Amino acid sequence: QKTKEGFLSKISKAIAGKSTVDEEVLDNLEEALVSADVGVDTTVRIIDRIEQRVAKDKYVGTGELNRILQEEIENVLVDAPSVGSYTFDSPMPAKPYIILVVGVNGVGKTTTIGKLAYNFKKAGKSVLLGAADTFRAAAVDQLTIWSDRVGVPIVKQEMGSDPAAVAFDTAQSAVSRQSDVVIIDTAGRLHNKAHLMDELNKIKRVIQKFIPSAPQEVLLVLDGSTGQNALEQAKHFTAATDVTALAITKLDGTAKGGVVLAIADQFKIPVKFIGVGEKMEDLLVFDKHEFVDSLFSLQ
Amino acid sequence: MFNNLQDKLESAFKNLKGQARITELNVASTIKEIRRALVDADVNYKIAKEFTDKIREKATGEKVLNAISPGQLMVKIVKDELTELMGGEEAVFNAKGNPAVILIAGLQGSGKTTFSGKLANYLKSKKGLSPLLVAADIYRPAAMEQLRVLGEQIGVEVYIEPENKDAVSIAKNAIAESKSRNKNVIIIDTAGRLAVDEQMMTEVADIKNAVNPQEILFVVDSMTGQDAVNTAKAFNERLDFSGVVLTKLDGDTRGGAALSIKYTVNKPIKFVSNGEKMDALDVFYPERMAQRILGMGDITTLVERA
Ligand SMILES: Nc1nc2c(ncn2[C@@H]2O[C@H](COP(=O)(O)OP(=O)(O)OP(=O)(O)O)[C@@H](O)[C@H]2O)c(=O)[nH]1
Numbered sequence: 001q002k003t004k005e006g007f008l009s010k011i012s013k014a015i016a017g018k019s020t021v022d023e024e025v026l027d028n029l030e031e032a033l034v035s036a037d038v039g040v041d042t043t044v045r046i047i048d049r050i051e052q053r054v055a056k057d058k059y060v061g062t063g064e065l066n067r068i069l070q071e072e073i074e075n076v077l078v079d080a081p082s083v084g085s086y087t088f089d090s091p092m093p094a095k096p097y098i099i100l101v102v103g104v105n106g107v108g109k110t111t112t113i114g115k116l117a118y119n120f121k122k123a124g125k126s127v128l129l130g131a132a133d134t135f136r137a138a139a140v141d142q143l144t145i146w147s148d149r150v151g152v153p154i155v156k157q158e159m160g161s162d163p164a165a166v167a168f169d170t171a172q173s174a175v176s177r178q179s180d181v182v183i184i185d186t187a188g189r190l191h192n193k194a195h196l197m198d199e200l201n202k203i204k205r206v207i208q209k210f211i212p213s214a215p216q217e218v219l220l221v222l223d224g225s226t227g228q229n230a231l232e233q234a235k236h237f238t239a240a241t242d243v244t245a246l247a248i249t250k251l252d253g254t255a256k257g258g259v260v261l262a263i264a265d266q267f268k269i270p271v272k273f274i275g276v277g278e279k280m281e282d283l284l285v286f287d288k289h290e291f292v293d294s295l296f297s298l299q
Numbered sequence: 300m301f302n303n304l305q306d307k308l309e310s311a312f313k314n315l316k317g318q319a320r321i322t323e324l325n326v327a328s329t330i331k332e333i334r335r336a337l338v339d340a341d342v343n344y345k346i347a348k349e350f351t352d353k354i355r356e357k358a359t360g361e362k363v364l365n366a367i368s369p370g371q372l373m374v375k376i377v378k379d380e381l382t383e384l385m386g387g388e389e390a391v392f393n394a395k396g397n398p399a400v401i402l403i404a405g406l407q408g409s410g411k412t413t414f415s416g417k418l419a420n421y422l423k424s425k426k427g428l429s430p431l432l433v434a435a436d437i438y439r440p441a442a443m444e445q446l447r448v449l450g451e452q453i454g455v456e457v458y459i460e461p462e463n464k465d466a467v468s469i470a471k472n473a474i475a476e477s478k479s480r481n482k483n484v485i486i487i488d489t490a491g492r493l494a495v496d497e498q499m500m501t502e503v504a505d506i507k508n509a510v511n512p513q514e515i516l517f518v519v520d521s522m523t524g525q526d527a528v529n530t531a532k533a534f535n536e537r538l539d540f541s542g543v544v545l546t547k548l549d550g551d552t553r554g555g556a557a558l559s560i561k562y563t564v565n566k567p568i569k570f571v572s573n574g575e576k577m578d579a580l581d582v583f584y585p586e587r588m589a590q591r592i593l594g595m596g597d598i599t600t601l602v603e604r605a
């Protein structure tokens with residue numbers, strides 16, 4: 001995993017022997033956060049909070065400051081509500097539990113689905129995939145290869161067919177097969193394209209015709225190397241489909257994915273999963289503490 | 300957004316009514332606003348700093364004409380400077396050769412395969428060339444099938460060796476094949492890779508050495524954030540690419556990564572990709588990009604109107 005000979009230690013050096021948080025420390029902090037894609041607004045808010053807290057607590061010592069920094073940044077990240085929550089190992093809150101996976105083009109939706117299926121299956125659950133990306137060239141083939149790789153069934157139709165119809169078929173098949181978890185892939189779409197966003201809504205409504213409480217999860221996949229545009233993505237996908245959780249991919253690269261701090265700050269959506277590679281094992285359950293640590297790792 | 304930056308600059312200058320020149324003093328808060336606008340647009344933090352320092356130098360002492368406000372003048376200076384930086388000398392795309400070889404590289408999901416199809420379509424329909432697409436991504440599930448489908452859509456042959464697990468040899472074989480099939484340009488689609496993946500970076504460098512491409516295009520997602528600099532630098536060090544392709548510009552991203560990349564590696568942006576369809580390809584307009592990054596409407600008309 002990422003090394004974190006970190007920024008926090010760099011900051012510690014900068015403040016060694018000082019009794020207050022001075023400009024230099026705050027400048028360093030600002031640079032680290034903005035360079036991790038946290039964005040100016042959220043960075044300023046975090047820094048304000050740290051300034052207030054330090055003024056109030058009269059911080060002593062560098063160890064203390066490190067803890068304050070880490071805590072304040074972690075506090076921005078929201079936890080998933082405990083009601084209706086799940087882990088790979090625990091029983092699912094509903095059966096079938098339907099996860100609809102959405103996001104802009106190329107972020108890693110289909111790959112994340114493969115990884116999720118692998119993890120659920122490994123934990124002993126029966127999984128069904130739905131290939132509702134009928135648009136992108138070879139999208140169905142790609143998901144089919146994942147279903148073979150993991151060894152889970154897939155519901156599909158030919159390319160160009162109605163994605164809502166595939167989703168409906170999938171839900172129906174899940175009930176008759178008594179699947180535990182259903183994961184539905186959708187085509188990548190840019191959030192500023194209204195007709196494509198409507199299509200997502202239609203997919204959702206069609207599933208609900210069959211199972212009113214579904215989909216239990218709408219997972220928005222974000223590319224960890226995306227900058228401030230991820231905020232727009234969160235905003236529009238939430239408006240169209242009530243996103244319930246985020247997955248951040250490609251964090252095995254040098255990008256930090258800090259924009260999720262801004263998203264958590266503004267939209268209060270929890271991050272649940274992290275993608276750290278292209279293989280089916282390369283999925284982690286999100287851990288606040290480690291994530292904040294890695295924001296400050298130096299390359 | 301234009302109004303936003305413009306308004307901010309106006310208010311930064313509001314106490315300076317009647318001043319005829321932009322001075323050290325009155326420029327400071329404006330520079331801060333501009334820097335912030337750039338960082339909000341995903342321009343790299345350090346580059347935004349350097350760039351605005353340059354603007355400060357350039358603007359200081361500049362005479363404010365009666366016709367426009369100091370805020371407008373500042374925006375114009377920034378936009379002109381940005382346009383120049385984004386453009387530079389005219390970008391030429393070289394598809395001459397027998398065959399001409401074009402290598403496509405970049406991060407995962409950036410839009411390489413889609414762009415490969417678009418480029419083939421463009422060279423065929425607009426330049427009268429006879430392209431061969433080469434599927435050299437041996438890793439991603441259904442990558443070859445994806446390229447095959449795109450080739451079919453545009454009526455361009457695709458070279459595929461489903462069983463070959465060596466991308467370098469696929470590329471080499473494709474060149475030999477292009478001669479017997481009478482193709483004069485070959486476009487090699489490669490797998491997505493991270494700059495820190497040593498093995499994969501070696502592979503693409505090996506492909507380059509084996510096929511000696513006329514053009515190596517680095518394909519980058521225009522929504523990329525601060526990391527664009529690291530990636531562009533690393534790919535450039537390994538491949539010394541000849542141009543950049545910016546994808547997904549049909550979105551609403553401000554696209555500051557374009558500036559970061561140009562600033563860091565100084566390679567021309569040769570194409571932009573703005574849609575999923577095979578004809579959604581455009582040449583690059585530096586001024587449009589500058590305006591987009593600044594979140595502006597058409598500044599020139601505004602300045603003229605003032
Ligand atoms: N390094 C790395 N690559 C990833 C990760 N997740 C996905 N990828 C790669 O990113 C590329 C795009 O992934 P897909 O799963 O096809 O993305 P998608 O969102 O389904 O794409 P569309 O359906 O075309 O919108 C592929 O090359 C994946 O192997 C990750 O966590 N790390």
Ligand SMILES: Nc1nc2c(ncn2[C@@H]2O[C@H](COP(=O)(O)OP(=O)(O)OP(=O)(O)O)[C@@H](O)[C@H]2O)c(=O)[nH]1
Nearest residue numbers: 105106407408409410411412413491547572573574
């Ligand atoms: N809206 C939009 N989508 C694009 C554009 N270019 C590519 N895409 C989409 O982005 C996704 C990824 O494109 P690919 O061409 O598969 O990307 P890639 O770089 O080949 O991906 P890997 O081979 O997995 O690394 C697909 O859903 C494409 O349809 C574009 O300019 N605009």
Ligand SMILES: [Mg+2]
Nearest residue numbers: 109110133139
């Ligand atoms: Mg997909």
Ligand SMILES: [Mg+2]
Nearest residue numbers: 411412436442
């Ligand atoms: Mg590809």
